[in-house]
Amino acid sequence: xxxxxxxxxxxxxxxxxxxxxxxxxxxxxxxxxxxxxxxxxxxxxxxxxxxxxxxxxxxxxxxxxxxxxxxxxxxxxxxxxxxxxxxxxxxxxxxxxxxxxxxxxxxxxxx
Amino acid sequence: xxxxxxxxxxxxxxxxxxxxxxxxxxxxxxxxxxxxxxxxxxxxxxxxxxxxxxxxxxxxxxxxxxxxxxxxxxxxxxxxxxxxxxxxxxxxxxxxxxxxxxxxxxxxxxxxxxx
Numbered sequence: 001x002x003x004x005x006x007x008x009x010x011x012x013x014x015x016x017x018x019x020x021x022x023x024x025x026x027x028x029x030x031x032x033x034x035x036x037x038x039x040x041x042x043x044x045x046x047x048x049x050x051x052x053x054x055x056x057x058x059x060x061x062x063x064x065x066x067x068x069x070x071x072x073x074x075x076x077x078x079x080x081x082x083x084x085x086x087x088x089x090x091x092x093x094x095x096x097x098x099x100x101x102x103x104x105x106x107x108x109x110x111x
Numbered sequence: 112x113x114x115x116x117x118x119x120x121x122x123x124x125x126x127x128x129x130x131x132x133x134x135x136x137x138x139x140x141x142x143x144x145x146x147x148x149x150x151x152x153x154x155x156x157x158x159x160x161x162x163x164x165x166x167x168x169x170x171x172x173x174x175x176x177x178x179x180x181x182x183x184x185x186x187x188x189x190x191x192x193x194x195x196x197x198x199x200x201x202x203x204x205x206x207x208x209x210x211x212x213x214x215x216x217x218x219x220x221x222x223x224x225x226x
Contacts, residue, residue, distance in 0.1 A: 036217075038155075041202070041220070041222070042219060042220065043115075043117075043204050043206075043217035043218050043219045043220045044155070044204070044206075044217045045217070046214050046215070046216065046217075049213070049214070085154075087154070093213060095142075095143065095208055095210070095211070096142075096143040096160070096208065097208075098145055098157055098160060099145070099157075099206070099215055100157060101147075101154045101155040101156075101157075102154060103154050104154060
């Protein structure tokens, strides 16, 4: 079962920051927070992951609360091509550990 | 990032036939691969874990005799849908973790349509 809760959908204006929340109140100490996205009819694409510190890469930033019970994925300047389903997943970082997908958040970026 | 490919990307078959889908890790080795199924407007559902050199591990409710998995090498896993029926029509996606397990890369998916 998915161990995260996300809003079903969000809208964002093109060029603005998209902030996608995720609740993971039952996260274990050895579990990381992963974010993937899926553009229509494609395989999921890895975005970012983190344990407890905030992380940033060329795609996005990940902000994890101090108690690690929630996190926010930030797309700093959303474009139309960022329209996708975004999945927040918690997983222990061991080789062979599976990713269990929840319903995700449909992000619609509008011009 | 690492690349995972799937073949074919799209297949249409008649009811009762078997269909084989290949998943390859192109630039890294994967002793484990995962197979997912996705119905329209739904999330990905994990079907099974493919293990190189040993039997696959199936999720609850997934028929192992219907969905045959063979992990023939460190870069190839195959999923065979046997005696396919229209209800097996779906988007099948595989994934493979990198050696350290930090990231998991997904294939582009295979669209199966059973007539």
